[in-house]
Amino acid sequence: MSRTSKEQSALIERLAAESFKDHVLTKRDDGTWRCAKPGTGIYSFNVFAAPGVVFVWGDIGEFAFRHSDANGLAWWLYAGSRDYFLEKLRACDDGAKKEFMFGDAMAHLLECERERRKELDEDREAERPRCDCPTPPDGEGCRRRATVHVETEDEEYDACDACADRFAADDVKRTPLTYNAKNGLWGTTIEDAAAEAGVELDPVLDRIAKVREAMSYVSDATPSEQSRAWWEAWCDQGNSDPPECEGWKSGPLWCWEAAQVFRRLYAAMHPDAPKTYAEQRAAEASS
Numbered sequence: 071m072s073r074t075s076k077e078q079s080a081l082i083e084r085l086a087a088e089s090f091k092d093h094v095l096t097k098r099d100d101g102t103w104r105c106a107k108p109g110t111g112i113y114s115f116n117v118f119a120a121p122g123v124v125f126v127w128g129d130i131g132e133f134a135f136r137h138s139d140a141n142g143l144a145w146w147l148y149a150g151s152r153d154y155f156l157e158k159l160r161a162c163d164d165g166a167k168k169e170f171m172f173g174d175a176m177a178h179l180l181e182c183e184r185e186r187r188k189e190l191d192e193d194r195e196a197e198r199p200r201c202d203c204p205t206p207p208d209g210e211g212c213r214r215r216a217t218v219h220v221e222t223e224d225e226e227y228d229a230c231d232a233c234a235d236r237f238a239a240d241d242v243k244r245t246p247l248t249y250n251a252k253n254g255l256w257g258t259t260i261e262d263a264a265a266e267a268g269v270e271l272d273p274v275l276d277r278i279a280k281v282r283e284a285m286s287y288v289s290d291a292t293p294s295e296q297s298r299a300w301w302e303a304w305c306d307q308g309n310s311d312p313p314e315c316e317g318w319k320s321g322p323l324w325c326w327e328a329a330q331v332f333r334r335l336y337a338a339m340h341p342d343a344p345k346t347y348a349e350q351r352a353a354e355a356s357s
């Protein structure tokens with residue numbers, strides 16, 4: 071199964087940490103920056119920061135950012151979160167910025183299914199009979215969850231395991247209580263047990279299963295084909311607004327990792343430089 075966007079990010083973070091670990095940062099006379107392992111161009115990249123734009127190019131690809139800061143280097147160094155940073159990406163040799171993540175879609179289905187099953191279990195347990203054993207110490211049923219139906223010569227009642235064992239003689243009849251998914255009732259009959267064992271699907275689970283089945287036909291298709299199939303499968307099930315299940319492509323993720331290594335190396339070269347965007351703003355205001 072294909073990766074989720076989280077797994078994809080983690081993978082690239084790991085690869086980048088390895089690939090960038092011997093990089094050094096140098097500023098050229100023309101104002102551009104180079105970040106590379108000395109003596110090799112592998113995984114090297116260059117950065118040019120100007121008012122409103124930042125360009126990145128090299129072995130990791132080509133990227134153009136558009137930002138609103140008059141100080142391009144400050145934006146590159148201090149631009150907050152990854153999502154904010156990548157939202158400013160205007161061009162990338164990797165094509166569109168985000169793509170459909172099949173793994174995210176499958177994880178979403180699994181989560182929907184889990185939630186639905188939990189709801190059903192809760193509904194079902196709320197309906198479960200309570201222990202009504204007539205002979206516990208206080209004379210009334212203990213009201214714990216009943217698990218069996220007990221029949222003696224002169225009475226019958228639902229009982230929990232403990233009461234059934236303590237108060238019912240060996241010759242009484244005990245029948246496990248089962249849930250009838252068809253009518254939402256608890257009981258002891260063969261018909262109840264058959265319905266419980268049957269594959270009668272809940273309507274919500276049924277819709278989820280149908281979406282999953284539709285997606286199985288496009289598991290090897292391109293992200294844009296998968297995205298369309300996802301939307302169509304949900305529309306067929308009456309939901310025209312399915313979750314997008316999109317993640318950043320690997321090119322932008324590499325660029326974000328490059329920005330991180332650039333920031334660390336720059337900070338090491340300039341120990342007195344501002345550490346945050348707010349500090350940078352304050353430093354600009356006071357100079």
Ligand SMILES: [Zn+2]
Pocket residue numbers: 201202203211212213214229230231232233234
């Ligand atoms: Zn009991």
